[in-house]
Amino acid sequence: MITTRNISRFWEWGRKIICVGRNYADHAKELNNPVPTEPVLFLKPPSAYVTQGSPILVPSYCRDLHHEVELGVVIGRGGTDIPQGSAMDHVAGYALCLDMTARDVQDVCKSKGLPWTLAKAFNTSCPVSEFIPRERIPDPGNVTLWLKVNDQMRQKGCTDQMVFSVPHLISYISGIITLEEGDLILTGTPRGVSAVQEHDELQAGIQDVVTMSFKVNRKEHQ
Amino acid sequence: MITTRNISRFWEWGRKIICVGRNYADHAKELNNPVPTEPVLFLKPPSAYVTQGSPILVPSYCRDLHHEVELGVVIGRGGTDIPQGSAMDHVAGYALCLDMTARDVQDVCKSKGLPWTLAKAFNTSCPVSEFIPRERIPDPGNVTLWLKVNDQMRQKGCTDQMVFSVPHLISYISGIITLEEGDLILTGTPRGVSAVQEHDELQAGIQDVVTMSFKVNRKEHQ
Ligand SMILES: [Mg+2]
Ligand SMILES: [Mg+2]
Ligand SMILES: [Mg+2]
Structure with a gap:
């Protein structure tokens, strides 16, 4: 099989998604978490990607699915x-992303000391917008992200509130996990996370740059 | 860029590594963990792969790196x-694998309810053998895995002691995370995990099928 790699379709061939938790102090507080002194990292697999036109699926085991709107950084040149x-210099561009989270399951994982996989890595847990070339976001440390559920604003925050900046995150992560072309870094969410239900419509945007929308369905139990 | 996908070099292009924890009751007990009632899943990124000839690197932040010898299942045909x-029918073959674990960091993650990424997903945390075509392991539920450190036997266990069988794991995982060609499932480790140090030599094998060896080095601090 032959694959042609076009960075504007990174979700078709990129090999990893590295997520940063608690990177906005006001969001850490709303979940009663401490503001971290070093980045909190977790992973989603590429099978978590979903693009506009396909629905977000609530996992069969989840009763409290939360949206987290995040700036995604698409790696153009790898490195350690x-x-x-x-x-x-390693950034090819950006994507608007949702870190869909089974909050009820995450709470159990946290209390039992278990990995967050069931809460964070299920199919459709990483909705992404179209690819945004880096020129369109001259300063990733100063853009406003927003998310509406059924036309009601739920999250609106500026990336200038990040605890760890985009260059800091790239440097920190690449010291532990080698970055490759097509990788995606999710940089954390501002406050305002809340539950979504079957049939909800999510709309999200980066001011003046991109918007996207997704419907929520329930995964049928097999 | 063009990539040719040859399953016998799955580590060069495979997109995910799904690991199962506590899948041997005697290993769960040696770490004082309960025997799970459903599989415990966590992820490594493909950047964790290392093959014979390159060293296992102790992360700069780790003072207690453990070996876990595991049977790896290589997916040939994807599915949900x-x-x-x-x-x-979805199995292309197998690989002998090590789930290298920063045990000190994992203990902190577990006690703080944090994801296991720093403990499990660092570069070189997934040493793998050559690809083993499925015909060479007619019953993955009845093979003996072993691991020696500096010629001393540390782990020796039969896959008939798994809590969840290979078909059970494939079915369970694929209900949450779609499997793709080239994915690897690490099926858990028997008891006998222990610490390795810089300059140690690890040898591991699947009886009558494969052996592999790796040296341990310390990652230089940048
Ligand atoms: Mg994880
Ligand atoms: Mg998040
Ligand atoms: Mg293991």
């Missing part, structure tokens, strides 16, 4: 131990 | 909601 000073 | 009865 990337210095902060040159980190932005 | 795969029934147990046809699960083995």
Whole structure:
């Protein structure tokens, strides 16, 4: 089989999604979590990707699915131990992303010391917008993200509230996990996360740059 | 860029590694964990792969790196909601794998309710053998795995001690996370896990099928 790799369709061939938790102090507080002193990392598999036109599916085991709107950073040039000073040279562009989270399951995982996989890595847990070339977001540390559920604003926050900046995250992650072309980094969510239900319509955007929308369905039990 | 996908080099292009924890009762007990009633899943990224000839690197933040020898299942045909009865049709073959674990970091993650990423997903955390075509392991539920450190036997266990069988794991995982060609499932480790140090030599094998060896180095701090 032959695959042609076009960065504007990174979700078709990219090999990893690295997510940062608690990267906005006001969101850490709303979930009663401490503001971290180093980035909290977790993973989603590429099978979690979903693009506009396909629905977000509530897992059969979840009764409290939350939206988290996040700026995604698409890696253009891989690297290990990337210095902060040159980190932005590794960025091909961005995507608006949702870190869909089975909050009820995450709470159980946290209390039992279990990995977050069931809460974070299920199919359709990573809705993404079209690819945004880096030129369209000159400063990823100063853009406003928003998310509406059924036309009601739920999240609106500026990336200037991030605890760890995009270059900091790229440098930190690449010291532990080598970054490759097509990888995606989810940089955390501002406050306002809340539950979504079957038949809800989610709309999200980055001001003046992109919007996207997704319907929520329930995964049928097999 | 063009990539040719040869299943015998799945680590070069496979997109996910799904690991099962506590799948041998005697290993769950040695770490004082309950024997699970459903599989415990966590992820490694493909950047964790390392093959013979390259060293296992102790992360700079780890003071207690453990070996876990495991049977890896290489997916040949993807699927979602795969029934147990046809699960083995999706297997292309196997690999002997090590689930290298920063046990000290994992203990902190468990006690703080944090994801296991730093403990499990770092570079070189997934050493793998050559690809083993499925014909060479007619019954993955009855093979003996072993691991030696510096010629001393540390782990030796038969896959007949698994809590959840290979077909059960494939069916369970695929109901949550779609499986794709080239994916790897790590099926858990028997008892005998222990710490390795810089300059140690690990040897591991599946009886009558494969052996592999890896040296341990320390990752230089950047
Ligand atoms: Mg995880
Ligand atoms: Mg998030
Ligand atoms: Mg293991």
